[in-house]
Amino acid sequence: MSIARRQPLFRRFRSVGVPAFVFAMAASGLGADAAHAQGGAGAADSSTPWPMEPPARICGNAAVLDGPATPPGGAIVVPAGDNSGFDFNRPGATFWFAPGVHTLGDDLYGQIIARDGATYVGAPGAVIDGRNLNLYAFTGTATNVTIRHLTIRNFGRGLDNNNEGVVNHDAGDGWLIEYNTVVDNDGAGVFLGSGNTVRYNCLKDNGQYGFSMFKMPVEGGPAITGIELDHNEIAGNNTDDWEVLEPGCGCSGGGKFWDVQGARVTNNWVHDNKSVGLWADTNNIDFLFEGNYIENNDDEGIWYEISYNATIRGNALINNAWVKGLRNQGSPAPAIYLSESGGDSRLSTATSGAARIRVHDNYFENNFSGVSIYENTNRFCNSNGNTSKGYCTPFVTPTLIPGPHDYDYVDPINAAHPCYTRIAEEPYRTDCRWHARNIEVVRNEFHFDPDVVPCEGADYCGVQALIATGADNLPWSPYTVAEIQEQVMFNAGNRFAENRYFGPWQFAKRWGERIGFAAWQVAPYLQDTGSTSDQSGGPGPGPVGNLVDADTATLEGSLGSWGAWYGAEVARSDAQAHGGGYSLRVDVVDAYWGVEVANYPGYAASPGNKSVSVWVRGGVGNPVNPRLVLDWRAGDGQVLDTSVLALPVQEAGWQSVDAVVQAPAGAATVSVVLVGTGSAGTSFYLDDLQIEDAQP
Template sequence: MIRIKWGEALKRRQLVVAVALAVGTLTVPTGQPAPAAAAAERTPGGWYAQLPTELRVCDGDGWNGGPSVAPDGSVVVPAGDNTGFNFGQTGQTYWFAPGVHTLGTGEYSTVTPGSGSSYLGAPGAVLDGMNANKYAFAGPATDVRIAYLEIRNFGRGLDNNNEGVINHNASNDWLMEFLYAHHNDGAAVFLGSLNTIRDSCLKDNGQYGVSMYDDQVEGDSAIKGIVVDNNEIVGNNQDDWETREPGCGCTGGVKFWDVKGATVTANYVHDNLSVGLWADTNNIDFLFDSNWIEHNQSVGIWYEISYNATMSRNVFKRNGWVSGNQNLGSPSPAIYISESGGDARLQHSITGSPNLDIRNNLFEDNFSGVSIYENANRFCNANGNTSKTYCTPFVSPTVIPPPYDFDYLDPINATHPCYTSIANEPYRSDCRWHSRDVKVFSNEFRFDQAKVPCAGTYCGAQALIATGADNLPWMPYTVSGIQQDVMFNNGNSFHDNAYFGDWRFARGWGDTISWNTWRAAPYNQDAGSTLDGASGPPPIANALDVDTATLEGSLGKWSPWFGCTLERVADAAHSGGYGLRVALTGASFGVSLANWPGFTANPGGKRVSLWARQGTSPGVTTATLSVRWFNADQVLLATDVVPITGLTPNWQEFTAQLTAPSTAATVFLELTGGGGATGNTLLLDDLVVADQQ
């Protein structure tokens, strides 16, 4: 369905090509661009230097560009009260004469289109709902075009919550273009399958500029193949629904729901009173390209329990300032990836990648950068699944059968395999959404703390984190396990980015670490990246290997020396899933590494730390960690002592600032203690010998 004139089509194509050429190639590559190409896309003075005039749709007058006289054969709609006008002919063109058009005072008075028809406005044509009519265009018709109209004041206050004004029924094959839709309640525009909204100003609407919802088709997405292109989306959520319904997740410039295949390009999304672009629940195969996303009160792009997206060549500036300060316990990033990622089993024809790729974007002075997050309690049948009857796209049927009580802990009355078989594959994997295969590369991240109203620990942060609670005895997941997956096992990576400013990095529960620690083992993030133009090898974040430090994969290099036995056990974990238990067989004990003369080390300042607690009480109260430094010839240079005193049944961190000798090549550890008794246990975890930052 294309009824645009050839002159308009040429102008439209020239605009798209010009924008694409300004930011780089029109082709969406399937892999990482060459470094030179990536740098060229970020060159100052081009797309990233200044907002293109073409994106300031609301400053233009495009909606007044319709035909000044009625097209041949069209039906003329006179200005004034159009109550009872027959808008339902099929295959017809309707021409709205200049002036204000109304539809009477009936709540459900609306334009009900005929299939295959067009509704065009003359310059100055306005369709006004007078805050009396709920919907401007509604009904099941397909193949409809609406263009060159100002559409305003539809909705009856808060009655339009979660409803759409234009294409209220989310019908298929609609083209909506050159519209000025403003001060409508609910969403100005609803999208159905094969819908396009473009070249329009969507401003100051009560809930959304654009949204969509359709009843889910079992085993498939409800809405397919939508295009949101070259719109200005500004000032939406005027009715402040997040305050009226706390936690509703029901606001934004655009809210996508259950869509398979979306192209979101060259939009100016700014100053919305919530999220800019929000894809929530089983959205698949999205391209966000060449958008300018600025000064939205909350997240710039939020991709939530959804899969397979490419976010490329976008500009993010000053997003999340309000929400970042309102909720200090959670990041308010420019891009929020929440239980989302890539999966090759799902459609990715539009994205060009089976991953979730975030590449060649500019981030400047947002509250934080990119957050990759997973809630351990968010899976199909859990109380953390805010989508209630929705399950992941891998589970069939995708609608969980009754009962829908998500507060009880005993799932014995449910028959869905996400209840009955969740401990077994494939349900263990496919009954939850995962943050995985998220690749963040070839981006430019700028952050000036003097310009951003910072508060809390997440301001100016990148994040790979997971939270939740181990409060459902039947669930096969743990918070620590999900944290390990998000950080180490799910293929999430930052690399080849350019950072400018005072950045920090969050892991685990959200505790922040430095640039050097983030890049070093065991995290190994941002390989090939630079900070303020500098690269080079980072300082050693831990001389010990991962298993010796954290016990997650094995006993590491630990060996019993005398008076004890050693065991790697789950109930000895300070973080992660495992720790080291020292079980005494006498009054005194000794533990040492089994790799004399130890791990590779370098000279200079060191921070040594470990966590310890009594495994039995009363028990061991005092121990000593001896840190021995050797040169390359395995000659002992010095021994430093870290006292471990006042041990209790609670975890405590013991630290020391040391200096390795100038010719140090290795470090060797020994732990000794006395005053205990046979059967006493001492628990150890998270041992670090690191370069001082």
């Protein structure tokens, strides 16, 4: 999908003097101690903590990428041409690749098996070319390997390298990968192991990822520890479009972290990737994302998923998730997605600095949405909602799980798993699931212009989200959707505060109902304390769209929040429907009856004229005087006024009720009930309830 994007505001409207970034290379005896000016610009100016320009302009930058023109002292010269017979089996040696194209033979497994302590350095113009004949460039479990100043391209045959890496294929420990161009390879350009540093590289146009990593899980903690990615340009990756090849695989992006403890991700330019920019997925712990310039990625800029303890600060996120937002209009497509992730004091904070997830002092401009905090009710160990098959949280280790452990994509349900047999008991009830908790989104600047972002009717464009969804469809699960929604919204230590908003932002809460800034700030939500908005000269607009959540309004996904109050029974029915396939059936069982939307104190609302619409029809007999009652409440729950609409229930067919009512000054919420009288055995149907701002 081709989408025209504008430059960020600070490039278009500010006059900022940004000094050139000067690279001071460490003296290494390899001729790499020259200063490379203009390798990147964009240290934040004195007024902003985020970069004003990309800090890592690496791709095509000879001043950074070119290596020594002559062999370093003691180096072994590797001539250009076919190197398939060259003896690379020399631990501790330095190999200097002469200018020109180097190949590794025609064999599928033609490769360089790295040796402990070896250094591989390229002259200007040195290229290792897999010619789409060889799968991998550098392999093996050697430690303390260095790779510098090489162009490594065209490894992989078609789609053969799925979930595999070309450089450091076996995730060796202690590798230093710097000043390279890794381009046009299948799979991931670079794999990382423990203690790896990847810096000043161009990781571009690779089939699946610019970088990734995987090691089999180990007891006692993550499989990979202590990695650093700094001043890389990570661009245009996922050229093979893996999310289309394997729908729902979650296996693409600029780069992906898996089961890592301690990662510093700093000063990178992550742009135009055909999926997520930076994706940390599954039991990542103790991350720092700082000083990165993340723009024009098709999907989220940063996705931190079922992981723990992170600081995300001083980054610029611009024009991200436009493609995903248009493709998946039923949920937010944010610049930063915090999915079942949170802070936990039992885990390391050495890199992140806090037993929380802290998103602070970042700049957001014209992303499809802002920050989404989300939890899936059914995503926990050994459930069919856990897409990281075979993995559990760090608090339920493999030694506690009886039987064999298959970490491939298999049926997750194991009847002997403690997260099945003891899931209702503590500590399993808490520790068998990943939680969206202990998250702070503070002191950020959010810009959103709906005339720039291609919202095209999407409900969740320009939205901040604090939500939970799911279904109550696992009989053995101790969790309910309502419980998790309440936990995430009110009891998990999640807060937005001291942010600055520019543009008509909306705020999604609980299951995803959208409200305006004013309703977001007051009871019961009390979010964004100390924050400001430029809308309406003050706190911003009230609730947007239908105040009633989709399931309660339409019954299409579930019964919603409808519940029997007294003298009646309620059910989700497919026998009659006005719109879609379902409606609410009310069966009267006593002379006086009531039905409620059980979400006290009701839906967030604001003062002013409201348009109310609902459809009803008779079932068996005719209830007497059925009415829709709206109680308009203040922030403390006090009823300020009541609106009553008569419902013309008739067996002949669906009838609409449409009215404009007045929400009084001070209204913060509205609660909804149905009441009436009539003989037991009567029934009626209700569908498509809407309460929204009246159009002028």
